[in-house]
Amino acid sequence: MIDLDALRRETADLSSSSLIEWAAATYGSAGVAFASSLGAEDQVITHMISGLSAGVPVFTLDTGRLFAETYDLLDVTRKRYGMDISVYFPDAGRVEQMVRSRGPNLFYESVENRKLCCHVRKVEPLERALSGLKAWIVGLREEQAVTRQGMSRIDWDEKNGLVRISPLADWSEDRVWEFIREHDVPYHRLHDSGFRSIGCAPCTRAVGNGEDARAGRWWWEDPHHKECGLHAGDPQFEPSATGRQSDRSAAGDGSTPFGIQRLNS
Ligand code: SF4
Secondary structure: OOOHHHHHHHHOOOOHHHHHHHHHHHHOOOOEEEEOOOOHHHHHHHHHHHOOOOOOOEEEEOOOOEOHHHHHHHHHHHHHHOOOEEEEOOOHHHHHHHHHHHOOOHHHOOHHHHHHHHHHHHHHHHHHHHOOOOEEEOOOOHHHOHHHOOOOOEEEEOOOOEEEEOOOOOOOHHHHHHHHHHHOOOOOHHHHHOOOOOOEHHHEOOOOOOOOOOOOEOOOOOHHHOOOOOOOOOHHHOOOOOOOOOOOOOOOOOOOHHHOOOOOO
């Protein structure tokens, strides 16, 4: 039985980077891994991991529907940090069966179809990536979406049966971008075009001023259902009635948030 309160007390005074180091020391390189989607928060964590003496394995999921710019960033990140980022793919047979029976763009037709696609392309590969681990590190922040309110830096992930460590849980979006600027961290080019949360190409759009950071993900759905299954299922992530809006405007006009330089390539 995991004593979450004890873990939270033990790590309460640690910086985000030290929390990652603590995870590596506590669970070992075979017991913990970092799941990166190559978003801004994840790039911050990758940068932190690159500076640690303890190795933390990094992996990402290739759904087969990612933006071309995401692959560019994966390539740049691997080279910049000399890091081996493991890539997990969906099962080809399940993708073929799904597309044959429901079409390539099934996700627009119903929430059920969208969840099926996320399950086949994301959840099942994630389960393989997490197999055998005791904990995983993620780039979630509490203020990102209504579905993430109430989260802590250390939670129990009921769905995956693991400790979930979110080093940036209490970070603001401004702080993320300040870190990226200060450390010249490579980031996704589409962040310069108003994309604040980036997933698969057909399910992601830029957001407007005053919109929630994840408003551009599955924008045709009710915001209270907008998780892909990677992080849903935990009772403490049950959404509250109202969403918190970020107070930062999106750079929907193509300008760079905070004047940060474009992705180094
Ligand atoms: Fe499929 Fe869209 Fe989910 Fe990607 S985000 S797995 S394309 S439904």
